[in-house]
Amino acid sequence: MEKLTGDKTDSIFLEKEIGKESKFQGAVFEAIKYTIQGPDQCAYPREVVQHHGGCCIAAALPDGRFLMVRQYRFAVQQELLEFPAGKIEKGEDPAVCAQRELEEEGGYLAASVKEMGYVYPTCGYSTEKIFLYYADQLKRTAQHLDEGEHVKVEYLTLSEILQLIEEGQIHDAKTIILAYKIKTMREKGCRCSE
Template structure:
C-alpha cells in the first residue's frame, strides 16, 4: 500500500453510542497536509448464511426494514456479539431465524458493506447438511421464512425485488458454483 495516501487521525469524537452502532466524527490530515472531516459508523460486524435445502431451495427471510420502510428478502443473518466467533454466530443466527441447523458452516466470502462511512464487515457462510427445526427469533425480530429456487432468486434480483447486498452476493456465488460444476 502506498503510505503517502494514508489519512492520519488528528482527533476523534464519539457523537452517538447506540445498541448496534457508534458514530464518530474524525478530523484527519490529508496527504497534502490539509484537514478534512470524516463521519464514521462503527459496527461490530455480522454474518450471513447461504442455506440450501435438500430440495435445492434457498432459505431466505422476509423482514420489514425500517430504514427503507419496506420488506426485504434476505439470507439469514445477524450481528456479531463482542468477541464472538463468526462461525458460531452463523450457527446461532441460522437456528434463530429459520429453525434450521447445519452439520457444517463453510466460509465463502467476506466484505465491507459501505467502506465510505462504515466499518461493518460481513462474513458469509455456506450452511451444509441443513435440517429443519423450530425458529427462535429475538423478541424484537419478526421474520417470515421463504424458500426460493435459484432461478426464482435470480429473477427477483433482476426485477429489483431482492436488493440486499449480502443476499445478492450469496445467490450469485451459488450460481457460480453450479455453473462451475461444483455442487453445493
C-alpha cells in the same frame, strides 16, 4: 512486490487519524467524528459508524431450495427478502453468529458451513464487515426469534432468487452478493459445502 488492496498501512492515499470525538454510543454501533490528515497533508473531517459486523448465511435444503426470510426493515421503511443474517456480538466468531442466526430466524441447524468471503456494505462511512456463509446438511429445529423480530420463512431455488434480483425484487446487498457467489461457485463445478 505489488500492493494488495486492503492493506491498512501502505497506501499512497493513506489517511492518518489526528483527532476523534464520539458523537453517539448505542447498543449496535458508535458514531465517531474523526479529523484525518490526507495524503496532501491537509486536515479533513470523516464521520464513521463503528460496528461489530454481521453475518449472512445461505442455507440449501436437500431439494435444492434456499431458506430465505421476509421481514420489514424499519431503516428503509420496506419489507425485504433476504438470506438469514444478523449482528455479530462483541468477540463472537462470525461462523458461530451465522449458525445462530440460521437457527433463530430459519429454524435449522447446519452440519456443514463454508466461508464465502466478506463484504463492506457501506465502506464510505461504516466499519461494518459482513461475513458470508453457505450451509447445507440441514436439520430442522425451531425458530428462536429475538424479541420484536418478525420474519416469514420462504424457500426458493437459486434460479428463482437470481430471477428476483434481475427483476429488481431483491434489494438486500448481502443477499445479492452471496447469491452470485454461489452461482459462480456452481458454474466452476465446485461444491459449496466442501
